[in-house]
Amino acid sequence: MPQLLAIESSPRGDYSISRKLTATFIADWKAQHPGGTVVLRDLMKTTLPFVDLPWILGAYTPxxxxxxxxxxxxxxxxxxxxxxxxxxxxxxxxxxxNFSIPAVLKAYIDHIVRVGVTFTPSYEGLVKGKKATIILASGGLYTPGAPAEGYNVAISYLKQVLGFIGITDVNVVLAGGTAAIDMGKATLPEVLDQFEPAVSQAAKA
Ligand SMILES: Cc1cc2nc3c(=O)[nH]c(=O)nc-3n(C[C@H](O)[C@H](O)[C@H](O)COP(=O)(O)O)c2cc1C
Incomplete structure (x- = not known):
């Protein structure tokens, strides 16, 4: 039976756009894969130490x-x-x-990118045959052609590091403009409505 790994990193709980859209993805993925299982990795509920000396020595020791x-x-x-x-x-x-990813997600990445385990010493990715979807919520707009498009290093970084460990089939949903909610210019449901079709489509791909 297929398995979906859902990784959450927003600290904003019920206010989080990325969490709401991820929930939509999970519901649609489940509908597409009856009997499939979902594993939730909530980085806000995971104790994730930063990489330290014993970690590094261990990674290079049999x-x-x-x-x-x-x-x-x-x-x-x-x-x-x-x-x-x-x-x-x-x-x-x-x-x-800050145009990139939350520190907790970077800490997660530092734990999963490991020589001899997720990539070879000759830089071949070992995490193969997986389909990934990234849902990025941002206050501003970074869609192609937007003035700030080039400031979005979150997606270029995530695609690069996932590709490095072998995950090359990556779909991206840019949920930009969430600041409109904070400024009282849009409601949460209005903002979610904009992105739910793209999320549902990604879950069915
Ligand atoms: C510490 C911090 C840094 C942020 N940096 C940016 C940024 O660089 N660009 C941007 O467009 N929005 C930025 N935002 C806004 C968030 O990306 C936005 O609120 C988004 O909806 C958060 O995702 P979430 O709703 O899933 O929690 C920042 C918010 C916080 C709290």
Whole structure:
């Protein structure tokens, strides 16, 4: 049975546009894949230490020679990678923070990009045969042709790093302009309505 890994990173709970759109994706994906399973990885509920010295030493040391510190440092990395490897499809909901991604998502990426595990020493990606969808919520607009399009390093970075580990089939939904809600110029349902068709289409692809 197919498995969807849903990665959430917004700290805004019920106010989060990326979380609402990811929920739409999950519902549509489930309808497309009766019997499929969804694994939720909520990075706001995951204790994610930054990469440290035992982690780095462990990543470059054969598992059978790991010290207790290396083992412990790599525990969460192993868990996250196993979850990723088991998935057939991935939906990644994220906010744009300072033109890039929230720190918690960067910390996640640092745990899943590991030599000999998700890429080879000759830089071949080992996470193959998966379809990914990125849903990026941003206050401003970064659609093709928008004046700030080039400021969006979140998507170029995510596509590059996913491609590096072998995930090359990547769909992007740019949910831009959410600042209109904060400014009282649009309601949450109005903003969601704009992006739900693209999200549903991505879930059916
Ligand atoms: C710390 C912080 C940094 C932000 N940086 C940007 C930015 O660089 N560009 C932008 O368009 N919006 C920026 N925003 C607005 C968020 O991207 C926007 O509120 C988005 O809807 C957040 O995603 P969420 O609704 O899923 O939480 C920022 C918001 C916060 C809190």
């Amino acid at each position: 598992a059978e020679q790991h010290s207790p510190e290396m083992k412990q440092a790599l525990e969460i990395s192993n868990e996250l990678i196993a979850e990723l490897m088991a998935a057939d499809a991935i939906v990644l909901g994220t906010s744009m923070y």
